[in-house]
Amino acid sequence: MTYCVAIKVDDGLVFAGDTRTSAGVDDVRTYNKLHVIELEDRVFVLLSAGNLATTQAVVANIRRDLDAPVATMSLRLARYMFDAAEYVGSISVRAQHQIASQAQFSNADLRTTFILGGQIRGEEPAIYLVYPEGNCISSSPETPFLQIGESKYGKPILDRVIRPEVQLEDAARCALVSLDSTMRSNISVGPPIDLAILPTDSLKITHKQRFDLDTPFYARLRESWGHQLVAAFRNLPKFDWEAPAEQGSLLKEPNQQAANG
Amino acid sequence: MTYCVAIKVDDGLVFAGDTRTSAGVDDVRTYNKLHVIELEDRVFVLLSAGNLATTQAVVANIRRDLDAPVATMSLRLARYMFDAAEYVGSISVRAQHQIASQAQFSNADLRTTFILGGQIRGEEPAIYLVYPEGNCISSSPETPFLQIGESKYGKPILDRVIRPEVQLEDAARCALVSLDSTMRSNISVGPPIDLAILPTDSLKITHKQRFDLDTPFYARLRESWGHQLVAAFRNLPKFDWEAPAEQGSLLKEPNQQAANG
Structure with missing residues (x-):
């Protein structure tokens, strides 16, 4: 399994995800689930939960379209964040169909859910959850975060803390706590944790960091x-x-003694 | 859905559960899911999550066996807590089979999961999770709590706080916080909350209370x-x-001023 979260506050976007993948308890590996694509006038972060082969096919296709001289659509060409999210959805559906048609007798689950977030110059930053069916939803001011994978353990702390006016770094700390709670309660979600921060209108990821259990900052955060x-x-x-x-x-006794003394 | 939790600490047992049941979003009701059975030399608390008809059949059969002059097994006759848990499991399996045989063409989910906790005089207090299949597991010193229903949202706080040496009232507060977190994050779990506390060797429920959102203590707890x-x-x-x-x-400025002053 996986747990990834994206948060949209007034000051910008926060993305965080674990790195554990498993094809059964005897096939556990570490994979990056947080992909950054920075272009001159736009920046995107893609988080994924689900079939690893589908994920890699989608990421590879997104990168291929970026460089293709004749691509009709790509993250470079998307006019709005919603177009970019729909494009990722269509790539995802195509990847699933392609494998499914080759493997009709398998019952492997090919679905992957994505979060695409980022900002295109001149537009508001946005985060979208892209379903395996290819359709998508954005966050809302009332629920300014999106989660994929093992989302239940880490949801209460987000529900209690995250509001649009929360500072970007506090949102990042909340994402780390949300991931930490999930990792303690569910071994299918595991370290290290990847974190990326995209301040509004900066059009670049100002901080991208990987935290392992013994990374000093993360160890202090957990302990605190x-x-x-x-x-x-x-x-x-x-x-x-x-x-x-x-x-x-x-409480009274010392006072009485003092009064008597 | 439902969320119930039972905690076993050195000082005794804590039981808590919500009261929301739903057969679809347009059929939401309030039902007690925490049943107390106090006898002269023993006390039991039963929590349930699952099919409401199965739950009620099991509770009714448990009570009938208690009063039956010729019952070969009942909560009154159980020698050990494990026997009592296995007995509840057998009653549960029988209730499910009976309905299933009458309704073979329905695909209603008849399963119910129980937590049975309590103490029999001369024995240690214990809590057991009784699966729909009738088998059961107890808590352990490493994991001194059991959950049924929508258990993921409320698990991190239990994982972080509950240890065998935690005081009984702190365990009760933790159960309330765990339920509160779940209710905030999932509308299928709803107030009021029932709480029961059974101190070790007291052989009676010393506190049984229902908390609604506007119950002063619970309102203060949530706010705090x-x-x-x-x-x-x-x-x-x-x-x-x-x-x-x-x-x-x-931080330095005031000190420097003081040094200069």
Whole structure:
């Protein structure tokens, strides 16, 4: 499995994904699922979850069309982000059909789901989820993130934190925490984690980094988050029946002693 | 759908579940999924996720066996918690087979998964997950909780917090947070939430409470948790590129002024 997330805040876009792929528990490998395509007036990031061969066919075809002198459509030629997302959808459907027609007697699942995000100069940044069927949806101000793969474990923290006005770096930290929570709860999602940040109107990826469990920043982030969650539990309100009297007396006693002393 | 969780810590057991059932989005109802059976030398709590008719048949049969003068097995007669869990499994399989034989042409999903927890005097408290197939697994010291239904959203917080040495009330708060996270992320899980607490060797449920969104304690818990998570994000380590110089100067300035003053 896989877990990838893309976040759209006012300041820009954040992309993050794990790198574990598995064709059964005895065939686990590390693959990059975060592909960056930077051109002069536009930049795209592609995240993928699903069949690895389909993914690689789609990425290869996208790159081939970029350089093809007679391509009628490519990420270079797309006028709007929506056109780019539909183009990725059509490439994906074609790749699946091509393999399916060669392998009609197999029941391998050829589907791949993509997230395409980025910005074309003069347009707003945008993120799109491209279904295996080739159609797509964008994020919304109410739900300014998109997830693919094992998305449930990491969704609550995104639901609680991510709003359009959240700062870009906070959104990036939230993506890392969301991935960390998923990796702890599901071994099909595994390190290292890839992260890419695209500030609005910069038209280039300002930060692209890979984090392994022992990468100092990521190790500190994990430790800090774990400690703070446990501390947060200590500060939650007590149940009515939880010895408020004793707690009160514990608090009062020093005061009384002080008053008596 | 449903989400229920049972936690076993050294001090006792915690049970929590939502109350939403749905047979399609246009048939959503509220049902109790947390059933308590207190007898003189033992106490059980049953949580359920799955087909509601199967659940009700199982609960009805469990109660009938309790009062039957000639029952060969019942929760009253079980010697060990494992026997009690296997008994619930056998009742569940029988209920599913009975309906399936009457409805062979339907493709309704009759399966229900249960959690049975409790304590029999002289035995350790225990929690068991009873599969629709009738077999069961218990919790372990490494994983001292069991979940049924929509379990993924609420698992990360349990993975991070629940250890055998956690206090009973902290485990209860964690169960509520786990349910709250799930309800925010998935509308098939909904309030009110039922909570039951069984301290080790008490042989009775000391607290059983229903929390709705406007129950004061639960409202405070939700608010406190939300605020603390956002605060925790503010305290996470900064990325290397995040203006450490400026921050440093901000910190240094007052000191320098003090030194100069």
